[in-house]
Amino acid sequence: MKRTAxxxxxxxxxxxxxxxxxxxxxxxxxxxxxxxSPASISGIIQEGVKAILDSNKxxxxxxxxxxxxxxxxxxxxxxxxxxxxxxxxxxxxTNLKRIVGxxxxxxxxxxxxxxxxxxxxKVGAGKGFRQILFVTIGTGVGGGIVINGNIYRGANFGAAExxxxxxxxxxxxxxxxxxxxxxxxxxxxxxxxxxxxxxxRRRKGKLWRAxxxxxxxxxxxxxxxxxxxxxxxxxxxxxxQAEALSQGVAGALNLLNPEVLIIGGAISEAGTGYIKxxxxxxxxxxxxxxxxxxxxxxxxxxxxxxxxxxxYLGWILPAx
Amino acid sequence: MKRTAxxxxxxxxxxxxxxxxxxxxxxxxxxxxxxxSPASISGIIQEGVKAILDSNKxxxxxxxxxxxxxxxxxxxxxxxxxxxxxxxxxxxxTNLKRIVGxxxxxxxxxxxxxxxxxxxxKVGAGKGFRQILFVTIGTGVGGGIVINGNIYRGANFGAAExxxxxxxxxxxxxxxxxxxxxxxxxxxxxxxxxxxxxxxRRRKGKLWRAxxxxxxxxxxxxxxxxxxxxxxxxxxxxxxQAEALSQGVAGALNLLNPEVLIIGGAISEAGTGYIKxxxxxxxxxxxxxxxxxxxxxxxxxxxxxxxxxxxYLGWILPAx
Numbered sequence: 001m002k003r004t005a006x007x008x009x010x011x012x013x014x015x016x017x018x019x020x021x022x023x024x025x026x027x028x029x030x031x032x033x034x035x036x037s038p039a040s041i042s043g044i045i046q047e048g049v050k051a052i053l054d055s056n057k058x059x060x061x062x063x064x065x066x067x068x069x070x071x072x073x074x075x076x077x078x079x080x081x082x083x084x085x086x087x088x089x090x091x092x093x094t095n096l097k098r099i100v101g102x103x104x105x106x107x108x109x110x111x112x113x114x115x116x117x118x119x120x121x122k123v124g125a126g127k128g129f130r131q132i133l134f135v136t137i138g139t140g141v142g143g144g145i146v147i148n149g150n151i152y153r154g155a156n157f158g159a160a161e162x163x164x165x166x167x168x169x170x171x172x173x174x175x176x177x178x179x180x181x182x183x184x185x186x187x188x189x190x191x192x193x194x195x196x197x198x199x200x201r202r203r204k205g206k207l208w209r210a211x212x213x214x215x216x217x218x219x220x221x222x223x224x225x226x227x228x229x230x231x232x233x234x235x236x237x238x239x240x241q242a243e244a245l246s247q248g249v250a251g252a253l254n255l256l257n258p259e260v261l262i263i264g265g266a267i268s269e270a271g272t273g274y275i276k277x278x279x280x281x282x283x284x285x286x287x288x289x290x291x292x293x294x295x296x297x298x299x300x301x302x303x304x305x306x307x308x309x310x311x312y313l314g315w316i317l318p319a320x
Numbered sequence: 321m322k323r324t325a326x327x328x329x330x331x332x333x334x335x336x337x338x339x340x341x342x343x344x345x346x347x348x349x350x351x352x353x354x355x356x357s358p359a360s361i362s363g364i365i366q367e368g369v370k371a372i373l374d375s376n377k378x379x380x381x382x383x384x385x386x387x388x389x390x391x392x393x394x395x396x397x398x399x400x401x402x403x404x405x406x407x408x409x410x411x412x413x414t415n416l417k418r419i420v421g422x423x424x425x426x427x428x429x430x431x432x433x434x435x436x437x438x439x440x441x442k443v444g445a446g447k448g449f450r451q452i453l454f455v456t457i458g459t460g461v462g463g464g465i466v467i468n469g470n471i472y473r474g475a476n477f478g479a480a481e482x483x484x485x486x487x488x489x490x491x492x493x494x495x496x497x498x499x500x501x502x503x504x505x506x507x508x509x510x511x512x513x514x515x516x517x518x519x520x521r522r523r524k525g526k527l528w529r530a531x532x533x534x535x536x537x538x539x540x541x542x543x544x545x546x547x548x549x550x551x552x553x554x555x556x557x558x559x560x561q562a563e564a565l566s567q568g569v570a571g572a573l574n575l576l577n578p579e580v581l582i583i584g585g586a587i588s589e590a591g592t593g594y595i596k597x598x599x600x601x602x603x604x605x606x607x608x609x610x611x612x613x614x615x616x617x618x619x620x621x622x623x624x625x626x627x628x629x630x631x632y633l634g635w636i637l638p639a640x
Contacts, residue, residue, distance in 0.1 A: 072609075073609035082609065083607075083608055083609030083612075130475075131474060131475040143575070145575070147467055147472065152467065153577075154451060154576060154577025154578070154610065155450075155451040155577050155578055155579040155613070156577055156609070156610075156612070156613050157577070157609070158577035158607070158609035158610040158611075158612075159575060159576055159577035159610065160575060160577075161574040161575065161577075161607040161609065161610050162571075162574065162575060164574050164606070164607040165570070165571035165574060165575075166567065166570065166571070166605055169567075176607055176608070177604075177608070178604060178605065247486065247489075248571070250485070250486065251482075251485040251486070251568070251571045251572070252571070252575050254481040254482065254484050254485060255463070255465070255479060255480060255481065255482060255485075255572050255575060255576070256474060256479055256575070257473075257474025257475050257476055257477075257478035257479035257480075257481075258474070258475055259475040284497075284498060285486055285498065286484070287403075287478070287481040287484040287496055288403055288496070288497070289392075289393035289402065289403030289476070289477070289478035289481065290474065290476075290478035290479065290481050291478070292476070292478075293475065293476050
């Protein structure tokens with residue numbers, strides 16, 4: 001029988017479910033739309049797990065545990081979420097382990113960016129590295145830190161909050177209560193906001209035609225496609241995003257001096273041109289000794305990183 | 321016989337020598353003026369060690385090893401300094417262990433801020449904490465990171481370079497080659513530069529009288545004394561320094577989520593009012609989950625931290 005685990009990744013728009021082998025293979029996966037209330041989310045998670053367990057009667061997986069990744073700071077011992085998770089009102093205080101505890105499997109929980117970082121470290125771009133800074137660009141900008149081969153969570157499970165570095169004092173208002181946080185400029189939503197500002201002034205070019213002169217049609221995929229096509233406006237948008245990201249990331253690189261910076265999330269799929277834009281933006285912002293041997297590479301697991309990492313939690317954390 | 325070690329701290333203006341007991345007691349200490357050439361510095365260090373060893377013929381210390389702390393990134397395995405150390409031209413490439421190797425004792429070397437952090441962790445303000453961010457305000461702003469009770473040095477001994485976080489893009493030029501680094505505003509020299517700017521405009525008050533209307537008389541001690549005396553101009557200067565420091569430190573706190581932030585160096589001796597100014601400046605710049613349980617405290621060993629920490633290197637690092 002294959003050793004497997006169930007991995008669940010709660011995102012702002014979708015909840016992803018997977019059955020993952022201990023070699024990191026995704027054997028089975030599906031997703032459900034995230035609903036706004038904590039009770040509905042708990043219900044969706046329980047139905048999803050039940051569907052996997054029911055279907056397993058005809059399969060050959062030895063499911064060893066269930067792991068859940070969620071936005072917010074997560075106490076990995078108790079499974080309780082605390083701190084702000086602006087995308088899911090009322091989510092703070094939820095006990096993630098208890099949601100899946102009814103099925104009788106050992107259960108594990110972690111912050112979603114930590115889980116994605118773990119997934120990349122075990123079976124993705126981070127394989128073989130022991131000092132990693134992982135940055136994932138989505139609705140927000142999440143971070144994960146690997147120190148001596150282990151995820152670093154800080155004194156109170158609040159570490160790696162790279163998205164809330166203030167890069168524009170007095171700038172765009174952030175859900176965390178401050179202004180000018182890096183993620184308001186470097187996240188997908190931040191990039192779209194910047195794109196709207198730039199396109200309102202410069203109503204021409206390939207990107208402008210691709211969205212049929214309608215700002216509501218802007219998506220990260222369209223922007224990155226026209227960036228690859230060499231559209232000057234798309235290049236300006238991506239460079240502005242890369243500049244904001246690198247400003248927040250540079251301080252983190254000076255502090256952590258990792259072997260590798262792994263960039264995940266939708267924008268990282270813009271290709272080698274994007275990684276080059278990021279590298280250029282980082283040069284001139286970091287202290288030489290901290291970054292002269294640094295590798296900058298895109299993530300490999302795409303949107304599955306959090307789900308895969310959640311499944312891995314039970315294979316790296318002490319049993320409970 | 322008392323177990324002791326020799327600790328040496330190479331600073332921009334002075335080289336400090338100490339004989340430290342394994343309980344952290346400074347049994348003997350003296351300092352020499354730092355000269356500009358690497359060869360003179362090596363000579364001063366060797367003379368200092370020789371003086372200690374000679375005097376020990378009449379004493380009762382069992383000297384177990386020699387530890388050296390130096391500016392710059394230090395490879396603690398080889399003892400070689402690399403990367404920029406703008407205060408001592410030509411210092412990069414020096415093998416610190418070899419300088420004291422002639423005496424036949426095991427030798428150890430580390431970056432000066434790491435050593436100061438180690439000293440504070442072992443016998444100063446950091447005692448009992450396992451996750452520490454240490455910031456020391458001197459000619460520059462140095463940092464030290466403790467993770468799970470150990471000094472974290474990064475993948476290439478380049479970690480904890482907190483002073484070079486860019487907080488004012490395009491701002492004051494820094495020795496590292498960039499502009500707007502935090503230490504150009506938050507170090508002692510940065511604060512003096514700010515003080516000159518402010519005092520040139522506002523030529524009055526207690527501070528202005530204390531320097532007898534002569535900007536060349538400005539020292540950190542005078543500024544902090546008049547800050548404690550409530551002089552509005554001194555308060556403005558200190559608050560501007562605290563604002564700059566907190567901007568660089570906030571990103572580090574979000575990333576590391578330490579138990580404690582320890583502030584060392586001359587300015588930290590400005591008293592509880594200064595720690596309060598720093599705390600206020602940090603609030604509103606950090607992500608709540610990363611800092612809600614954070615303690616902010618002044619360092620305890622003062623200018624001896626690097627010397628004490630250098631001596632401790634041999635008691636925490638593998639034998640060589």
